[in-house]
Amino acid sequence: MQSGTFVQHLILRAFTVCTILAGLVGVANAQLDPATRPPTQQLLPETTVAFIQVDNYRDLVMKMQDSSMGQMMQDEAVANLTTGLWDEAKMAYEDVKADVGLEIDDLMSLPSGEMTFAVIAPRRKNPEFLLLLELDDETKALDRVMDRGREVIETRVGEEITQEESEDGIEYESFNVGDRRVRFFRMGGLIVGSTSEEELDAFVDRWAEREVEKVRPLTANRKFVTIMNRCKGTKDIKPEGRFFIDPISLAKSATRGNVAAQVGLNFLPAVGLDGLLGVGGSMLLSEDDFESVVHAHMLLANPRSGVFEMVALKPTDYEPETWLPNDIVSYMTTSWDVDQMLSELTKMIESFQGEGVVDTWIENNINAEIELDLKEDILAHFTGRVTFTQWMDKPIKVNSQVNVIAMEINDLEAFEASLEAIIERINRDQEQGEEGIE
Numbered sequence: 001m002q003s004g005t006f007v008q009h010l011i012l013r014a015f016t017v018c019t020i021l022a023g024l025v026g027v028a029n030a031q032l033d034p035a036t037r038p039p040t041q042q043l044l045p046e047t048t049v050a051f052i053q054v055d056n057y058r059d060l061v062m063k064m065q066d067s068s069m070g071q072m073m074q075d076e077a078v079a080n081l082t083t084g085l086w087d088e089a090k091m092a093y094e095d096v097k098a099d100v101g102l103e104i105d106d107l108m109s110l111p112s113g114e115m116t117f118a119v120i121a122p123r124r125k126n127p128e129f130l131l132l133l134e135l136d137d138e139t140k141a142l143d144r145v146m147d148r149g150r151e152v153i154e155t156r157v158g159e160e161i162t163q164e165e166s167e168d169g170i171e172y173e174s175f176n177v178g179d180r181r182v183r184f185f186r187m188g189g190l191i192v193g194s195t196s197e198e199e200l201d202a203f204v205d206r207w208a209e210r211e212v213e214k215v216r217p218l219t220a221n222r223k224f225v226t227i228m229n230r231c232k233g234t235k236d237i238k239p240e241g242r243f244f245i246d247p248i249s250l251a252k253s254a255t256r257g258n259v260a261a262q263v264g265l266n267f268l269p270a271v272g273l274d275g276l277l278g279v280g281g282s283m284l285l286s287e288d289d290f291e292s293v294v295h296a297h298m299l300l301a302n303p304r305s306g307v308f309e310m311v312a313l314k315p316t317d318y319e320p321e322t323w324l325p326n327d328i329v330s331y332m333t334t335s336w337d338v339d340q341m342l343s344e345l346t347k348m349i350e351s352f353q354g355e356g357v358v359d360t361w362i363e364n365n366i367n368a369e370i371e372l373d374l375k376e377d378i379l380a381h382f383t384g385r386v387t388f389t390q391w392m393d394k395p396i397k398v399n400s401q402v403n404v405i406a407m408e409i410n411d412l413e414a415f416e417a418s419l420e421a422i423i424e425r426i427n428r429d430q431e432q433g434e435e436g437i438e
Contacts, residue, residue: 032168032207034190039219040116040132041228043206045199046221049127049250050119054241057111057134063240063285110145112136112189120199121253128196130203137189146186168208172200223278223299231282231295239282239295246278271348272306310344312337316385321406328391329401336384342375370422381415383408 037043040053054060093104113134120128135142153175154160161175174183174197183200184193194200202212218224224244231242248268255261268274281296300308316335324331346358366374385408392400409415 032170032187032204034134034187037190037207040114040118041218041224043203044118044130044218045120045122045202045212046216046218046224047121047123048118048218048221048224048244049121049246049253051116051218051224051244052118052241053116053243054114055238056113056240057115058113060240060285106139106141107145110135110142119250120196121249122196122199125253126256127250127253128194128199130192130194130196130199133191135189135191142189166204168204170204224280227278227280227297227299228282230297231280237284239284242280242282244278244280247276248274270306270351272304272308275301275304275306275308277301306344306348310341310348312340312344314384316383321387324389325391328389330390331387332389333385333387336386338379338382338384342379369425371425372418372421377418377421378415381409381411381418383410 041051044051090104097103111133114132115134116130116132118130120130122128150161150173157176159176161173163171163173165171170185170187172183172185174181176182177195180195181197182193182195183197184191185200192200192203194203202215205212206217223246227244228242231239248265251265252262255265276298278299279297280299281294284293284295285291314335314337316333318333320331320333349358350356362374372378387404387406387408389404389406391402393402394400
């Protein structure tokens with residue numbers, strides 16, 4: 001009786017342990033459910049130096065079709081053109097359709113959600129790449145594309161794609177491309193791949209809420225956070241897409257092992273380009289009265305020097321000018337500090353070629369030719385405001401887009417006098433040249 005009780009006790013304990021383990025596996029798999037996946041920014045490492053993301057591809061396409069540009073492309077005046085281009089694309093696709101194994105319409109319908117591409121610069125290593133795609137998994141089209149893709153890869157690389165299953169129940173597939181080992185996994189319609197096994201494992205670890213030693217997520221990157229905090233959109237509308245680039249870190253990683261390029265990078269501090277810490281932005285469609293709004297930001301070191309001290313912006317009236325038509329397609333205006341720009345440009349040039357070289361060159365090559373003082377008679381009349389705008393000239397054709405660049409003048413009469421003097425000098429030189437020929 002005691003023996004039977006002991007056996008029952010062992011069976012009960014074993015059943016309990018198995019139940020607990022099954023529960024743990026269930027929890028792990030639940031954490032890796034694509035439906036509850038954390039934002040990609042939380043899964044990428046802080047060493048990400050380039051990041052491009054579209055939140056929902058289908059929503060983006062629908063909003064673009066509803067825009068004025070999308071409606072214009074559907075207008076009868078240009079519909080024949082766009083239809084013709086699409087027909088030509090279909091004809092060109094026929095040459096590769098057998099390799100892909102799908103109709104072009106089925107292929108175009110595959111992207112269904114997020115699309116993210118990231119460049120990662122691991123410390124003291126060459127850059128690695130990571131791609132995340134959310135594709136339509138409701139039809140068999142994705143299965144056919146994946147199967148055909150495996151066949152093409154195996155034919156090209158001359159070896160079979162290896163498969164392995166992790167403790168999380170993820171089925172990884174790997175193959176070689178040159179000197180890189182590409183590794184990816186598919187979970188329903190979610191596909192994530194990377195050229196680094198280590199970075200892909202870290203991506204999954206963050207997803208499963210496991211600690212990744214020594215490397216924090218991208219959301220802890222101060223440069224990324226500072227820029228993205230200024231590109232959040234509104235309470236009701238989130239950006240459809242966003243991007244971030246750390247150009248200096250990207251260049252250093254991409255040129256690792258290239259001595260000449262690394263030497264060139266050492267000259268960046270001389271012109272102040274090492275002060276460019278990051279560039280990023282976001283795009284919103286259908287925001288209030290605007291079809292699209294793009295927020296773009298540069299993060300600069302403080303104090304600035306060189307090029308970025310030269311690119312000096314100053315406050316101005318940003319209301320659209322009264323001469324603009326009401327049917328413009330795009331509009332951008334800004335204001336530059338012309339005096340500071342010229343001063344900093346002079347400092348940079350003279351730091352390499354010696355003091356006074358800029359003024360001497362301007363006097364001998366510009367002032368002497370136009371018989372005016374470039375700084376006093378021309379540049380002094382610019383307020384620094386520059387406007388760039390576009391509109392469509394009707395009737396709408398392929399080349400209907402009109403581009404205009406306008407620079408604001410503070411003393412129009414004085415500037416006109418200087419401009420007339422320059423034109424008069426040019427005409428006089430032409431007349432003298434013609435007399436010499438005769």
